[in-house]
Amino acid sequence: MDEVATGRIDVHSHLLPGIDDGCQSLEDSLACARLLVEAGYTHSFCTPHIWPNLPENNVVNIPKRVAALQSELDRAAISLRLIPGGEINLRPETVRVGIDEVVTYGMSRKHVLFDLWADKIPPFFEPAVRHLQSMGLTAILAHPERMRAVQDDPSTADYFQELGLLLQGNLQCLGDPPTTQTRQVAEQFLAEDRYFMLGSDLHNLTSLPLRLKGLRRAIEAAGEEKVWQLTRDHPRQLMHEALP
Ligand SMILES: [Fe+2]
Secondary structure, three states, rough: OOOOOOOEOOEEEEEOOOOOOOOOOOOHHHHHOOOOOOOOOOEEEEEEEEOOOOOOOOHHHHHHHHHHHHHHHEEEEEEEEEOOOOOEEHHHHHHHOOHHHHOOOOHOOOOOOEEEEOOOOOOOOHHHHHHHOOOOEEEEEOHHHHHHHHHHHHOHHHHHHOOEEEEEEEEEHOOOOOHHHHHHHHHHHHHHHOOEEEEEEOOOOOOOHHHHHHHHHHHHHHOOHHHHHHHHHHOOOOOOOOOO
């Protein structure tokens, strides 16, 4: 990697316009990117949903979409560097996915971000994770604090750790009202140093300010140094040879 990020690096965002439930227009993407820059971000991975009903979101198309949005950012003089990625939805079929088709951070086949929505950890969870790891990938679970299974039993994080998973917390959950389970679990995991990194998981301009409020709350709770580690130093490890 030639370039060393000096600002924050967003590791989870639905910034690419019109390809999932994230930003729906170029204007929305540009406005979100401006806010990120104002909040101190210099880089952002674009991690659209990788769902069976969104077959266009794949290893070939995502880098092209990222390049197109980068051109628009450059044209608008918004100094945010974009890097391709994706958010894989873990499914029973994940055990059959080949390395060529796995969308990874920077498409560098090193780190993969996945999400799972579950009231209970399903039987396919461990085989699917093991399969990703067997291909040499470090698997990162997105926003565990949003999973019912984790809210019901936060010690599920011990199991994730035993499996060798890294955890990505959502900034928004730290900006949620203090009585919510998402906020409570996120604060607990932050205090227990469970997170490898924090991401915005931004979807649109409307909810981005709340997510950035969560960034300020994280700093308040864990301190500047810790949050730099979670939003810059650890995310740098995902960049590898992703940038030319
Ligand atoms: Fe997401």
